[in-house]
Amino acid sequence: MKNKRIFLSAPHMSGNELKYIEKVFESNYIAPLGEYVNKFEESIKNYTGVKNALAVVSGTAAIHLALRVLGIKEGDDVLASTFTFIGSVNAILYQRANPIFIDSDNDSWNLSPKLLNKYLCTCEKKPKALIVTHLYGMCADIEKIADICNLHGVYLIEDAAESLGATYNGKHTGTFGDFGIYSFNGNKILTTSGGGMLVSNNAKWIEKAKFYSTQAKEDFIHYEHEEYGYNYRMSNVLAAIGVAQMEVIEERVAKKREIFGWYEEYLSNIDEIIFMPELSNSRGNRWLTALTFSKSDYNKVMQALDKINVESRPLWKPMHIQKLFEDAKCIVDGTSEKLFSQGLCLASSTTMTRDDVEMICKTIIDSLD
Template structure:
């Protein structure tokens, strides 16, 4: 059997180990040290955002953003329903109520039309919106940002999957009041685990740093007037991040090339549709995602597993999850249809064109 091909395997750029060795030489292993600062600076430089804070995960970054924005018990927070649960768990941490908004067919991301319609009709004004840029592809973020401003709703961009993606030349994560990135093990860049909170508001990021380091007041002893969290990234993981950021554009280019290989190999298959890319945007194509009009994707998954290739269904919408069975939702069936017919296929940056051809041949053999 061939070596396992993962959905999105970690891929080191070459300098990560050298930087980790420097961290060990300095003995700054804990959440202090030059590489945390360097990693934050690399994100600022790459995305053009003014302020960045390295934290333990993307979920931690969302949690900090919600708290900074004053989201609390019984507040409503709008969120993409077609997403991973990490996008919305922090709403519950704050005792707030998630309200799920459906996708559109043009992007598979949150529908600006449904969002605006909900805000015009809702009786209770939401405090914030968390919009996910799904599978590395930009939502129609300028429209969404304009709608939020019109209705006085804070905007948090969950760009966990979309580092390197742009809309009209600007990076995802930089349009809202806050943006977040994830560096979990399977993301386009990884620090094994970690995240980044970004904002144009310096005071908010300073407050987030305060909360992320146990809310310790500026005394020689440990003085606490508020509660905080242990959310700061370690210097070791940040060193990996610095090395990864050196190859970020190479990773985006390779992910997009892999997508083009799939598109080319399956161009003659009418029942397959790929996740679209909005005009004036550049997705990072973190995962190549497709839908099957007729064929049961479970049949495709089994066939790929037989040749040691990982695949996965598209995200099950949050409003369909048992945890959120009583949550408010504003849906039109788009995300449910995508979930029922969609699959993510292997998109690791170490893959070759022959790997993709092998996968596509197996897909074609098992179409109904």
């Protein structure tokens, strides 16, 4: 008989979700209005220190709104991390803009400030914005990246979908740029089943994003429209889940980091294994424990883990080698392609125990070439 399935990052409820959902039902404010939407936004602001927040249906919707508010339009160039999930960059296509992909560095596995600066110093057409991803909950070299963007007049959007709770020099990811976004999809460190948050210290921008997210309705008693908008606001029901989840955010970060510590303890003596690094002066949330194998085939490791009913997954396939973006410009040096060819994400659900991790590590070691 197989063990109970161990997932990469399963939802983990705090215990108050149903209580808050019941209050939503009692109020009958089910739609994208109600006190829990406001409470969820306030909890994000209080936790991260950002001045303004807007609860929406997904992280991708949040990125789309950011691009729209910043005036990104057809023909504009938008820089982005190539080593990321597709949701980070789809919104560039929504605006009919041109994605330009920047490779990672070995110090963080996130976007390379060196390659970014090199491109901005030599490009003929200045990009309008950069979408930088904090991959697997680990901080990009965000202060350097923000300085480069400021120097060249490029808007900065932080895709912190995976990195809620991560900090650089004590400041939360998602709060360094012009906009930041978080995701509350089912596998994130906190989940509302589906949902996202757009944040910014610019109140006017968030108000404009709110306007676009509610069908761009003008301020009339009737439905008056001068611009097109979207149905992007989060429901009060999902926001109630988010409020309960935010009550345990630090516990979840601590548990994710503890799980990583167990993996590191059991596998650090294996020469070919390299874990995703953590920049000095940063605290990643270790959403998923990610590592590479310099000699062994990660597919064999995945197969061995699947036999004991444990989920694992390859690292993200870089965007610049996806067929969708075969004609896109890219500034690469092979770093992300190498990581993709050697890397694996290990199960990191916050319900896991040390015994679970020990079993997984033994299986990994036995499967190595």
